[in-house]
Amino acid sequence: MTSKFRHVALVGKYQSSSASGAATEQSRQILFDIAGFLQQQGCEVVLEEETATHTGLQHSFRSMPVDGLGQHCDLGIVVGGDGTMLGIGRQLAKYGTPLIGINQGRLGFVTDIPLDDYPQALLPILQGQYEQEARPLMHARVVRQGETVFEALAMNDVVVNRGGTSGMVELRVEVDGQFLSNQRADGLIVATPTGSTAYTLSVGGPLMHPSIPAWLMAPIAPHTLSNRPIVLSDQTEVMMEVVSGRDISANFDMQSLASLLHGDRIFVRRSEYSVRFLHPVGWNYFATLRKKLGWNEGGY
Structure with missing residues (x-):
């Protein structure tokens, strides 16, 4: 049976220039083998440009920047961890490109296919037999004196927090323009259901099934013990205004804006885009x- 997907983008977790030659060669070989498997199924393989360059595969396969992949390919396969998937998922969401995650290392929440199992797992998917889901993205923007100075998409969370050596931060929080509270803590997280298994999990937030249309807002080390995580509808817009504190930064998944000023406002709403898995x-x-x-292991 021929593949349902004709043009497949391949994105890899490549090593930094300081990584060992053995690690780089391992990543290169993994991607080379997966690309060869896809070609055997009748797929045209296109590597993400940075992946091809850092692994030395630019002469073996066609490559494109991410926007080119979104316009040309009808499927994306991401080899790496959840961090790799977060980055590419945000960029390809606007094109509606479905993504498959192959985990190179420990099992991930969204890169869920173990590396050793990829041939058996990919073959039926390529033939049209799969489960599909959509994960919503957040759209966040930082407004300073009435002007947007930074904006980004996030799949996991938007985090406003203090610097490592500074004191507590105070944030005024509104939901759809209605005052909720002044939060005094080390920081505040607004997360998607996907992000409920990330930073919010470590600060005591609940897990949320990805089908739930909600945001999770959780304080980091709050000054008041009654300040607890709260679940909000994802149809609302959350606003966090910096009232006081030093060395405050905002993080949107792995994208950062440092040195927020007093009076800066961070607005978070649901994006029009979702990531398809x-x-x-x-x-x-x-x-x-x-x-x-x-879970279900000894000692838990």
Whole structure:
């Protein structure tokens, strides 16, 4: 049976220039093998430009920048970890390109196919047998004196927090223009259901099933013990205004804006874009939680 997908983008987790030659060669070989497997299924393989350059595969396969992949390819395969997927997912969301995650290392929440299992997992997906889901993105912008000075998409979370050596930060929080509270803490997280298994998990926030249309807002080390995580509709807009504190920064997944000023406002709303994921038939979110969090194992 021929592949349902004709043009497949391949994005890899490549090593930095300071990484060992053995690590770089390993990444190169993994991508080379996966690309060869896809070609055997009748797919045209196009590597993401930076992936091709850093792994030395630019002469072996066609390559394109991410926007080119979105315009040309009807499927994206991401090899790496959840961080790699976050970056490419934000960029390809506007094109509606479905993504498959192959985990190079520990099991990820959104890169869920183990590297050793990719041939058996990919073959039925390429033939049109898969589970599909959409994960919403956040659109966040920083407004300073009435002007937007930074904006970004986030799949996991938007975090406003203090510097490592500074004191507490105070944030005025509004939801749809209605005052909620003044938060005094080390910081504040607004997360998607996808992000509920990331930073918010470490500060005591609940897990949210990805089908729930909600945001999770959780304080980091709050000054008042009654200041607890709260779940909000994702149809609302959350506003965080910097009232006081030093060395305050905002982070949008892995994108950062340092040195927020008093009076800066960070607005968070649901983006018009979502990230599409394809999973093997039989995939379910709860099985991923059990594997990743070690549930049902001794000592838990």
